[in-house]
Amino acid sequence: MDLAGAALPVTAAIVEVHEPHPLRLAAVAALVWPLIRVVGKRYTPSAWGDGGGLGAVLRDWLLLVGALATLRVLCGLESVPAEAFTALIPALVLTAACHKVIHRHLLAARRNGRLLRHVVVVGEGPTIDAVVGQLAQRTDHEYVIVGCCPVGEDEVLCGVPVHARLPRETPEPPEPPEQDATTVLGAADELCADLVFVAPGPHLSGERLRRLSWSMHDRGCPIVVLPGIVEVARRRVRLTSASGLTLLHISPPLRRGMPALLKAAVDRVGALLLIALLSPLLLLLALAVRLGSPGPALYRQIRAGQYNTRFPMWKFRTMVVDADRLKDELEAANENDGHMFKMRRDPRVTPVGRVLRRYSLDELPQLFNVLLGHMSLVGPRPPVPEEVVKYNPVEMRRLHVKPGLTGLWQVSGRSDLSWHETVSLDLRYVDNWSPAMDVNVMVRTVRAVLNGQGAY
Numbered sequence: 235m236d237l238a239g240a241a242l243p244v245t246a247a248i249v250e251v252h253e254p255h256p257l258r259l260a261a262v263a264a265l266v267w268p269l270i271r272v273v274g275k276r277y278t279p280s281a282w283g284d285g286g287g288l289g290a291v292l293r294d295w296l297l298l299v300g301a302l303a304t305l306r307v308l309c310g311l312e313s314v315p316a317e318a319f320t321a322l323i324p325a326l327v328l329t330a331a332c333h334k335v336i337h338r339h340l341l342a343a344r345r346n347g348r349l350l351r352h353v354v355v356v357g358e359g360p361t362i363d364a365v366v367g368q369l370a371q372r373t374d375h376e377y378v379i380v381g382c383c384p385v386g387e388d389e390v391l392c393g394v395p396v397h398a399r400l401p402r403e404t405p406e407p408p409e410p411p412e413q414d415a416t417t418v419l420g421a422a423d424e425l426c427a428d429l430v431f432v433a434p435g436p437h438l439s440g441e442r443l444r445r446l447s448w449s450m451h452d453r454g455c456p457i458v459v460l461p462g463i464v465e466v467a468r469r470r471v472r473l474t475s476a477s478g479l480t481l482l483h484i485s486p487p488l489r490r491g492m493p494a495l496l497k498a499a500v501d502r503v504g505a506l507l508l509i510a511l512l513s514p515l516l517l518l519l520a521l522a523v524r525l526g527s528p529g530p531a532l533y534r535q536i537r538a539g540q541y542n543t544r545f546p547m548w549k550f551r552t553m554v555v556d557a558d559r560l561k562d563e564l565e566a567a568n569e570n571d572g573h574m575f576k577m578r579r580d581p582r583v584t585p586v587g588r589v590l591r592r593y594s595l596d597e598l599p600q601l602f603n604v605l606l607g608h609m610s611l612v613g614p615r616p617p618v619p620e621e622v623v624k625y626n627p628v629e630m631r632r633l634h635v636k637p638g639l640t641g642l643w644q645v646s647g648r649s650d651l652s653w654h655e656t657v658s659l660d661l662r663y664v665d666n667w668s669p670a671m672d673v674n675v676m677v678r679t680v681r682a683v684l685n686g687q688g689a690y
Contacts, residue, residue, distance in 0.1 A: 235328055291326065356382070357385060381397045385438050398417045531551060536618070548603060549599055
């Protein structure tokens with residue numbers, strides 16, 4: 235796909251502008267493109283399984299444009315014709331589309347129990363429980379835990395089979411220094427595992443881990459060291475070394491500077507354009523709400539915004555006028571396992587309201603909240619103050635950014651998600667926000683709205 239996407243359009247463009255040696259130029263373009271991808275390790279299984287790889291495709295394509303322009307100058311040719319530059323765009327589009335298709339197939343295969351890597355975990359009992367629990371929350375990764383080798387006698391509660399245990403203290407003579415590796419390799423061989431996760435701890439120090447890695451690598455078994463951090467985007471992590479120590483630098487979330495200013499500008503301009511574009515629809519929906527049931531078209535509710543600042547949020551009314559009064563009577567029927575109140579068949583919702591909720595049309599008036607700076611186009615959903623008073627310190631971190639008209643919660647299942655899943659998604663956004671993430675969420679929002687899953 236990469237060869238064809240670069241060679242065919244470039245050949246057609248070069249022939250069109252009567253460039254000399256069209257076949258040679260096309261061959262160079264066709265070979266340089268996959269060569270750049272090979273050098274960047276874009277054809278490895280881990281790269282295909284990376285959902286954030288579209289950014290890498292764009293970076294590779296810009297490198298291709300620069301490389302071909304440099305080659306033309308070195309060969310004494312004239313400047314790059316516009317047609318030739320345009321002809322490189324299919325290479326970008328086809329590669330990006332191919333990457334997306336393969337990534338989706340990999341996710342589907344993993345959810346069906348295929349294309350998985352069997353893993354043995356080494357660490358202390360509570361750490362093994364934490365690792366297994368974290369991996370069990372998601373199905374978009376390639377790892378399945380088939381066994382463990384706990385350090386010491388701590389009980390493993392996660393249900394993963396314990397194959398063998400490592401001594402709590404570092405083996406001393408007359409025990410061979412490779413005793414740890416022999417135990418772990420025996421577990422990997424018996425359980426047909428092709429990878430070992432090692433979680434360092436007080437009884438699995440850096441020096442002991444170093445000797446374990448030597449022995450295992452000498453016998454051809456790869457290991458992965460788990461640093462213990464969770465929900466940190468890869469772009470925020472940088473590895474360095476000093477005096478033999480491996481240092482893991484974690485960049486702070488993007489809250490200030492040019493990215494934050496860009497987000498604020500996109501919010502205001504985007505909200506203004508959407509209001510102008512959707513104004514006829516907004517008027518029709520307001521009329522439908524008024525005619526559908528007695529009461530005003532809009533519903534005003536106080537919500538908690540960034541840093542728990544209160545603001546009035548607007549929605550199209552989807553319930554009967556006295557819905558807030560009836561909420562206490564329905565509290566026992568709450569289907570959410572957390573602080574939110576959700577019912578699949580809430581008797582307070584009007585017939586028109588059910589349609590608006592299914593396609594999230596009731597949220598459109600919040601564009602005015604975005605325009606006024608209360609909200610953002612993308613972010614966690616704004617909670618009501620009654621929910622916030624029940625938050626623990628971890629849940630309060632959801633309020634460190636502006637709430638959004640859409641977000642990871644909306645595109646990942648909405649009300650079908652548990653409270654724990656909702657908080658995890660919101661914290662992932664709060665800590666790892668980037669302009670590219672916002673674009674991805676907005677694109678996925680269209681599909682989620684049309685699907686209507688989890689909206690009630």
